[in-house]
Amino acid sequence: MTVRASFPVRAPRFRFVQKEEDAQAIPRAWLGGSLYRTHRFNAFHMIFPHGEIYFLKSVNAFASRVTDPQLAADIRSFVGQEGRHGHEHNRVVELMRGQGYEVDRWITRFRSALDRSQEVLPASWHLAATAAGEHFTAVFARTALDGRMREYPAELERLFTWHAIEELEHKAVAFDVMRSVKIGYATRMVGLAIASYTLLSAWHNATLHLRKQDNLSAADLKTGERETRAKNDLSWREILRAAVQYARPGFHPNDDDDREVLNAALAQWAAVL
Numbered sequence: 001m002t003v004r005a006s007f008p009v010r011a012p013r014f015r016f017v018q019k020e021e022d023a024q025a026i027p028r029a030w031l032g033g034s035l036y037r038t039h040r041f042n043a044f045h046m047i048f049p050h051g052e053i054y055f056l057k058s059v060n061a062f063a064s065r066v067t068d069p070q071l072a073a074d075i076r077s078f079v080g081q082e083g084r085h086g087h088e089h090n091r092v093v094e095l096m097r098g099q100g101y102e103v104d105r106w107i108t109r110f111r112s113a114l115d116r117s118q119e120v121l122p123a124s125w126h127l128a129a130t131a132a133g134e135h136f137t138a139v140f141a142r143t144a145l146d147g148r149m150r151e152y153p154a155e156l157e158r159l160f161t162w163h164a165i166e167e168l169e170h171k172a173v174a175f176d177v178m179r180s181v182k183i184g185y186a187t188r189m190v191g192l193a194i195a196s197y198t199l200l201s202a203w204h205n206a207t208l209h210l211r212k213q214d215n216l217s218a219a220d221l222k223t224g225e226r227e228t229r230a231k232n233d234l235s236w237r238e239i240l241r242a243a244v245q246y247a248r249p250g251f252h253p254n255d256d257d258d259r260e261v262l263n264a265a266l267a268q269w270a271a272v273l
């Protein structure tokens with residue numbers, strides 16, 4: 001069997017600048033001047049680094065049981081891509097520390113919860129949770145590449161675009177590993193429940209952790225909520241819709257044909273990734 005080249009592990013260099021006098025500085029309220037909207041996305045920088053480690057550990061735990069050389073090559077690319085994502089989002093976390101945000105208490109709690117779960121729950125559940133998590137990140141990726149990021153500072157738009165492209169490239173790997181080691185529908189649904197709960201609660205809690213530090217008033221919250229809807233920012237409703245889609249017994253990540261959106265994004269961005 002010929003093994004096609006797996007998707008590439010890119011290593012773009014980003015410059016996340018805090019100094020206000022620098023033209024490329026990323027302000028505290030980098031999304032439309034709204035701290036409310038900004039924190040809903042800053043929360044992802046806090047979730048991703050350890051989330052990515054959880055994903056790659058969960059898939060790697062089954063790598064030795066995968067006999068298909070193509071899937072084995074895809075696992076290596078998957079691990080490479082996720083590792084780089086975590087590394088770069090961590091650099092934005094560093095920027096947030098520089099902006100005066102306390103992030104470490106939340107991140108330490110989140111990391112311990114993920115580590116503890118990996119000690120006590122079966123490996124098959126983690127692989128299933130990762131496969132579901134990858135469906136969510138593919139859905140995020142599609143929403144990110146549909147033009148909603150145009151008002152982001154340039155380096156954050158490039159960071160999320162790079163991440164989104166690679167999420168679409170590797171979206172089926174964890175799912176295919178799960179199928180190849182014969183994990184069935186019941187465990188797949190356990191994984192969906194774990195991934196949905198973890199993602200929604202972590203997103204909500206990390207956002208609140210940041211929002212509290214800015215003491216947003218009731219009026220700020222109301223305006224923020226209104227702007228979030230008006231701008232069509234990513235919402236928990238899209239996650240729930242994605243969960244319903246994933247629960248269909250015959251579902252496969254490639255049911256969503258992303259080639260057009262992926263090729264368009266690559267044509268526009270490849271030179272700077």
Ligand SMILES: [Fe+2]
Pocket residue numbers: 052081082085137163167
């Ligand atoms: Fe990722």
Ligand SMILES: [Fe+2]
Pocket residue numbers: 082134137166167170
């Ligand atoms: Fe991923």
